[in-house]
Amino acid sequence: xxxxxxxxxxxxxxxxxxxxxxxxxxxxxxxxxxxxxxxxxxxxxxxxxxxxxxxxxxxxxxxxxxxxxxxxxxxxxxxxxxxxxxxxxxxxxxxxxxxxxxxxxxxxxxxxxxxxxxxxxxxxxxxxxxxxxxxxxxxxxxxxxxxxxxxxxxxxxxxxxxxxxxxxxxxxxxxxxxxxxxxxxxxxxxxxxxxxxxxxxxxxxxxxxxxxxxxxxx
Amino acid sequence: xxxxxxxxxxxxxxxxxxxxxxxxxxxxxxxxxxxxxxxxxxxxxxxxxxxxxxxxxxxxxxxxxxxxxxxxxxxxxxxxxxxxxxxxxxxxxxxxxxxxxxxxxxxxxxxxxxxxxxxxxxxxxxxxxxxxxxxxxxxxxxxxxxxxxxxxxxxxxxxxxxxxxxxxxxxxxxxxxxxxxxxxxxxxxxxxxxxxxxxxxxxxxxxxxxxxxxxxxxxxxxxxxxxxxxxxxxxxxxxxxxxxxxxxxxxxxxxxxxxxxxxxxxxxxxxxxxxxxxxxxxxxxxxxxxxxxxxxxxxxxxxxxxxxxxxxxxxxxxxxxxxxxxxxxxxxxxxxxxxxxxxxxxxxxxxxxxxxxxxxxxxxxxxxxxxxxxxxxxxxxxxxxxxxxxxxxxxxxxxxxxxxxxxxxxxxxxxxxxxxxxxxxxxxxxxxxxxxxxxxxxxxxxxxxxxxxxxxxxxxxxxxxxxxxxxxxxxxxxxxxxxxxxxxxxxxxxxxxxxxxxxxxxxxxxxxxxxxxxxxxxxxxxxxxxxxxxxxxxxxxxxxxxxxxxxxxxxxxxxxxxxxxxxxxxxxxxxxxxxxxxxxxxxxxxxxxxxxxxxxxxxxxxxxxxxxxxxxxxxxxxxxxxxxxxxxxxxxxxxxxxxxxxxxxxxxxxxxxxxxxxxxxxxxxxxxxxxxxxxxxxxxxxxxxxxxxxxxxxxxxxxxxxxxxxxxxxxxxxxxxxxxxxxxxxxxxxxxxxxxxxxxxxxxxxxxxxxxxxxxxxxxxxxxxxxxxxxx
Ligand code: SF4
Ligand code: SF4
Numbered sequence: 001x002x003x004x005x006x007x008x009x010x011x012x013x014x015x016x017x018x019x020x021x022x023x024x025x026x027x028x029x030x031x032x033x034x035x036x037x038x039x040x041x042x043x044x045x046x047x048x049x050x051x052x053x054x055x056x057x058x059x060x061x062x063x064x065x066x067x068x069x070x071x072x073x074x075x076x077x078x079x080x081x082x083x084x085x086x087x088x089x090x091x092x093x094x095x096x097x098x099x100x101x102x103x104x105x106x107x108x109x110x111x112x113x114x115x116x117x118x119x120x121x122x123x124x125x126x127x128x129x130x131x132x133x134x135x136x137x138x139x140x141x142x143x144x145x146x147x148x149x150x151x152x153x154x155x156x157x158x159x160x161x162x163x164x165x166x167x168x169x170x171x172x173x174x175x176x177x178x179x180x181x182x183x184x185x186x187x188x189x190x191x192x193x194x195x196x197x198x199x200x201x202x203x204x205x206x207x208x209x210x211x212x213x214x215x216x217x218x
Numbered sequence: 219x220x221x222x223x224x225x226x227x228x229x230x231x232x233x234x235x236x237x238x239x240x241x242x243x244x245x246x247x248x249x250x251x252x253x254x255x256x257x258x259x260x261x262x263x264x265x266x267x268x269x270x271x272x273x274x275x276x277x278x279x280x281x282x283x284x285x286x287x288x289x290x291x292x293x294x295x296x297x298x299x300x301x302x303x304x305x306x307x308x309x310x311x312x313x314x315x316x317x318x319x320x321x322x323x324x325x326x327x328x329x330x331x332x333x334x335x336x337x338x339x340x341x342x343x344x345x346x347x348x349x350x351x352x353x354x355x356x357x358x359x360x361x362x363x364x365x366x367x368x369x370x371x372x373x374x375x376x377x378x379x380x381x382x383x384x385x386x387x388x389x390x391x392x393x394x395x396x397x398x399x400x401x402x403x404x405x406x407x408x409x410x411x412x413x414x415x416x417x418x419x420x421x422x423x424x425x426x427x428x429x430x431x432x433x434x435x436x437x438x439x440x441x442x443x444x445x446x447x448x449x450x451x452x453x454x455x456x457x458x459x460x461x462x463x464x465x466x467x468x469x470x471x472x473x474x475x476x477x478x479x480x481x482x483x484x485x486x487x488x489x490x491x492x493x494x495x496x497x498x499x500x501x502x503x504x505x506x507x508x509x510x511x512x513x514x515x516x517x518x519x520x521x522x523x524x525x526x527x528x529x530x531x532x533x534x535x536x537x538x539x540x541x542x543x544x545x546x547x548x549x550x551x552x553x554x555x556x557x558x559x560x561x562x563x564x565x566x567x568x569x570x571x572x573x574x575x576x577x578x579x580x581x582x583x584x585x586x587x588x589x590x591x592x593x594x595x596x597x598x599x600x601x602x603x604x605x606x607x608x609x610x611x612x613x614x615x616x617x618x619x620x621x622x623x624x625x626x627x628x629x630x631x632x633x634x635x636x637x638x639x640x641x642x643x644x645x646x647x648x649x650x651x652x653x654x655x656x657x658x659x660x661x662x663x664x665x666x667x668x669x670x671x672x673x674x675x676x677x678x679x680x681x682x683x684x685x686x687x688x689x690x691x692x693x694x695x696x697x698x699x700x701x702x703x704x705x706x707x708x709x710x711x712x713x714x715x716x717x718x719x720x721x722x723x724x725x726x727x728x729x730x731x732x733x734x735x736x737x738x739x740x741x742x743x744x745x746x747x748x749x750x751x752x753x754x755x756x757x758x759x760x761x762x763x764x765x766x767x768x769x770x771x772x773x774x775x776x777x778x779x780x781x782x783x784x785x786x787x788x789x790x791x792x793x794x795x796x797x798x799x800x801x802x803x804x805x806x807x808x809x810x811x812x813x814x815x816x817x818x819x820x821x822x823x824x825x826x827x828x829x830x831x832x833x834x835x836x837x838x839x840x841x842x843x844x845x846x847x848x849x850x851x852x853x854x855x856x857x858x859x860x861x862x863x864x865x866x867x868x869x870x871x872x873x874x875x876x877x878x879x880x881x882x883x884x885x886x887x888x889x890x891x892x893x894x895x896x897x898x899x900x901x902x903x904x905x906x907x908x909x910x911x912x913x914x915x916x917x918x919x920x921x922x923x924x925x926x927x928x929x930x931x932x933x934x935x936x937x938x939x940x941x942x943x944x945x946x947x948x949x950x951x952x953x954x955x956x957x958x959x960x961x962x963x964x965x966x967x968x969x970x971x972x973x974x975x976x977x978x979x980x981x982x983x984x985x986x987x988x989x990x991x992x993x994x
Contacts, residue, residue, distance in 0.1 A: 014439035014468035021309040133307040135443040
């Protein structure tokens with residue numbers, strides 16, 4: 001599957017927004033964060049979930065696919081870059097196409113901006129800013145083996161269903177190994193875990209209880 | 219993070235063998251990957267220098283690099299692979315650098331002769347002369363003790379040492395105290411009583427080795443975010459987690475057991491846990507017999523706290539108490555941590571003692587993965603009281619009441635024993651003395667009591683009654699704005715010095731930039747004032763290094779021994795934990811190995827604890843508990859963080875957390891009324907809080923100050939205020955007052971809609987109120 005990438009573990013997120021602040025410090029888009037933080041059950045729990053660009057692999061990143069100006073480059077190692085400043089016309093097609101709600105448009109600059117996996121860092125084997133600082137490891141950068149060595153038994157999901165369309169991503173979500181009965185917090189259903197199609201396994205289960213990602217998820 | 223977890227080490231760019239008991243020397247920079255030498259000050263191709271230092275805020279003391287441009291100005295932050303935090307930072311740490319060149323920095327002394335006048339910028343000479351003449355005038359008329367000095371626990375240890383010496387030697391007053399009084403003195407008192415030493419028993423790395431972790435009254439995720447990596451590390455190894463807190467904090471959300479007890483009932487809870495531990499035979503009798511005194515009395519007392527009784531007091535199920543006792547008592551290695559939720563009470567010391575009793579009775583002390591700790595709130599909360607700015611302490615943690623200790627310090631300071639004043643009173647008591655005009659003049663150093671002390675009306679009255687008030691600060695805090703003289707001093711990145719974090723690990727902060735013209739170090743100002751007061755020969759320090767060398771000597775031979783710690787050693791290692799008596803001593807990461815404590819008899823002195831209700835009684839009129847705390851984006855009185863754009867955006871204003879059963883909707887204006895006043899906050903309606911409790915974060919000044927409502931009742935022993943519980947009621951209000959928009963730091967571009975949010979009366983979007991999430 002994946003090489004070094006970001007793994008998102010919502011069960012660990014404490015909603016501190018260190019990732020958001022760190023992203024603002026990145027030299028390539030200083031002052032603006034390309035991460036946003038969602039509170040999944042406001043008024044019920046303090047559960048939160050960071051969203052970074054998922055760097056879609058299959059089909060080829062929807063944002064890049066729809067870009068009329070060919071401004072979004074996907075590198076050989078699967079990183080979906082932010083729009084090329086010399087090409088982007090600020091049409092916001094990418095914003096509409098992204099199933100995860102990631103790209104942002106700077107209307108004044110007529111420019112799309114999004115997470116490019118800190119290419120200036122990752123190209124040198126370093127971790128992106130957000131995953132470097134995240135105090136809990138809710139954002140982890142490394143290989144699947146490195147993740148599992150640190151957190152024995154965890155499993156990850158990198159395929160998501162949007163209606164009939166399946167999207168495989170370069171960034172993966174961590175799901176608890178022996179407790180996959182819940183959808184991943186944030187509403188994205190887990191589609192496949194270690195080759196098992198979870199839609200068939202749990203076809204009659206609904207949107208998940210109050211505790212999804214909570215006490216029971218470790 | 220530990221040698222027992224090689225896989226973890228292997229996932230890092232530079233694998234290093236780590237001994238969990240002692241932090242290894244050396245700190246590494248991720249830029250190692252690019253072949254740049256490790257952890258040295260170096261300049262890259264763009265002329266940028268990385269200066270290794272630490273975060274100025276909480277007691278974790280995360281390592282970081284400050285990015286300094288060619289012109290010598292701090293302009294950014296870079297993660298640093300320091301032993302404490304392994305590159306992790308929380309949002310406060312990431313944005314801290316924006317303080318350094320913030321447009322709000324004070325750059326010239328401000329002065330006025332009466333509070334009716336406006337401040338005018340004056341020369342240093344004029345401000346210092348005026349201050350000295352006021353000290354002389356007040357002391358001549360009303361005695362030396364009519365002048366007070368209040369220090370701060372965010373200062374470097376060198377400066378806190380100087381505060382104590384300046385107060386007693388130059389001002390010759392007994393009234394010296396500091397804002398760490400509001401932080402963890404209850405824990406310090408309990409530790410001293412039980413163990414004869416005042417610090418956490420274990421290093422952070424021990425958390426990774428435990429089987430059961432109990433966290434009480436500590437919102438670790440928001441107040442000490444980087445500590446969560448140790449908590450999760452323990453969880454990854456299968457440790458169970460127990461959280462005792464009236465709110466479902468982010469750490470509580472993931473706990474195996476979350477005990478949502480009623481504020482102010484902690485010792486009733488822990489006594490009941492110990493009751494069950496005894497009843498189920500989970501005590502370590504051999505350990506108790508060999509290493510403790512007082513166990514029989516403690517065992518007898520906890521007989522009166524069966525789970526059913528405590529369940530009623532604490533408002534939790536009795537079964538939960540039993541469950542906690544079995545989990546904690548049954549674990550091979552268990553650890554307990556607490557913070558202000560347990561300590562900020564009129565029985566704060568007793569609360570801490572009840573936790574200690576539980577740890578000791580189960581033999582959980584002095585082993586890897588077994589122990590006890592308090593988490594310091596301020597960066598130097600630990601170091602800040604070790605060297606004599608607390609009213610009853612002399613350097614090295616010596617007692618000012620002890621003849622021998624007084625003699626030792628007088629010898630080092632070169633004064634007669636008769637010249638050394640006796641113990642003074644605590645910070646809140648000093649405010650009461652100001653009201654009574656027993657204290658008529660005051661110098662405050664980097665503290666902000668107008669926001670941080672309870673019962674604002676009393677505080678304001680006390681300060682208004684002062685004939686003369688000078689304040690050191692780098693931003694004009696609410697308290698400084700009320701002063702006669704304000705001395706503009708350096709921020710942490712403009713001077714060097716040491717701090718001791720929660721683990722009692724002494725770390726060195728380095729100077730990253732020159733202070734702006736007109737700004738002086740606190741050290742310089744204190745020494746200059748001392749010189750003008752006629753004590754110049756005792757304050758002949760060129761800078762922090764000279765002060766530190768005197769501090770080392772002054773602490774030698776005491777429990778708080780710093781003698782073996784030098785700047786050079788700190789630069790070579792990831793920090794050294796005291797006691798460290800000689801320069802070849804590795805420091806003491808874990809206390810009480812082999813059961814020996816620092817009491818003369820080497821034993822643990824267990825103390826009997828009885829629960830009593832909080833000082834502010836509930837009534838029909840005031841049926842609810844008001845409790846207060848911090849949010850992840852802000853630090854203490856907010857004087858520093860309320861000016862940093864990203865943090866303001868994240869949490870623009872305070873709110874009141876209420877349970878849905880009260881019938882409010884999110885954002886409704888809710889008036890919170892206590893016996894001391896009332897204020898209106900937007901409601902944050904959440905199930906994450908007890909129905910009988912409301913919560914307000916305390917970082918803001920009036921008209922949205924939690925501390926306008928809290929009670930100035932004190933613990934009789936530690937004199938810590940009872941911030942964490944008072945009686946209150948809530949009622950519907952018309953509208954929420956606007957909070958004036960603070961200035962943004964340079965270089966920070968806020969999104970336009972987020973700018974609006976700062977004056978927006980709506981509450982944060984999340985329960986636990988982590989403010990506005992980033993807007994897209
Ligand atoms: S830094 Fe980590 S824990 Fe904090 S909000 Fe981001 S993902 Fe969550
Ligand atoms: S505030 Fe505390 S946890 Fe956050 S970066 Fe600073 S030292 Fe670390």
